[in-house]
Amino acid sequence: MASEIQAFEAFMAAMRRIRRECPWDRGQTMQSLTTYTVEEVYELVDAVTDGATEEVRKELGDMLMHVAFYSVIAEEGHLFTLEDVIRGVTEKIIYRHPHVFANTGAKTPEEVEAQWEAL
Template sequence: MNSRKEQLDAFNRLLDIMDDLREKCPWDRKQTLQSLRHLTIEETYELADAILDNDLEEIKKELGDVLLHIVFYSKIGSEKEAFDIADVANSICDKLIERHPHIYGDVEVSNEEEVKQNWEKIKLKEGKKSVLEGVPKSLPALVKSSRIQEKVAGVGFDWEEPHQVWDKVQEELSELNEEIKNNDSEKIEKEFGDVLFSMINYARFINVNPENALEKTNKKFINRFQYLEKEAKKIGKPLSDMSLAEMDIIWEQSKKFFK
């Protein structure tokens, strides 16, 4: 692997290239903090996909794209005389030192949970009025739900045992089923949301990342359905002309290849 000097030289090279692009490239010159925002979100999702696929070469490339955006934002910040890349790096360094008193101070912790609890307490001391202030409003609902539950658990608002959470899941399912019988669409939606929220909470107790779990299922379904499409094409019969029983035979075959 590269030495620390080589790593710093590579980063310095990126900063020099960013200076050139901002000065000489019409597209790069016109970009703003606002215009880059949606592109950054897209790059982050591409990185997330590469991580799920465990494609190390692709992860390296996507990390480069994300790093470029960080440097880009910092360059724009320096032009506004608001902050530069050094300020960005020092800011996160200061935060990490402040929030890890068990390493840079005299606080003692015995496990990961105590680290998380200290983290949330420190945030409140920094002036946050709520532990939930750190949950971005624009997060997708599933990820937001998971983060909300992690945050409140960090200050002790949590179930004690996994079976208690599972009982809550069963309770919410029962309430959903009752509203389905009553055919009240507004209450059905509410109870369905409660079921999802409780399932996401249960996932935390059994050490499952719900976002990753669902995305892996999405990918599995896509692979199996595309297998179905290819096999249907081989026999020259459109899916729309096939019976569900015919499709199910091929679907079962797909499970041998995509588990």
């Protein structure tokens, strides 16, 4: 876990640095990134469909970069932080999985789906 945290801290430091020091990255907005984000999603889907494990790893990295990029832009505008994004998705995961976190008893995929629909 410590190595994951160190890797993530280095990644975010690099993201913040390119936002400050790279003219192209500095000029991007949430709106200008959307086309690139859609392209990256399709590249990930293609890699998964092709069973290209190394490409999947790379494309997941690109997706992570986009999440961080949007978050850094949002931080600059005092809209939200990456921490807000992470906490929000963690809450969502816990809420959507009461069979895991609240022991509601769903044991089969069908029971989980029914529970999901009820949420």
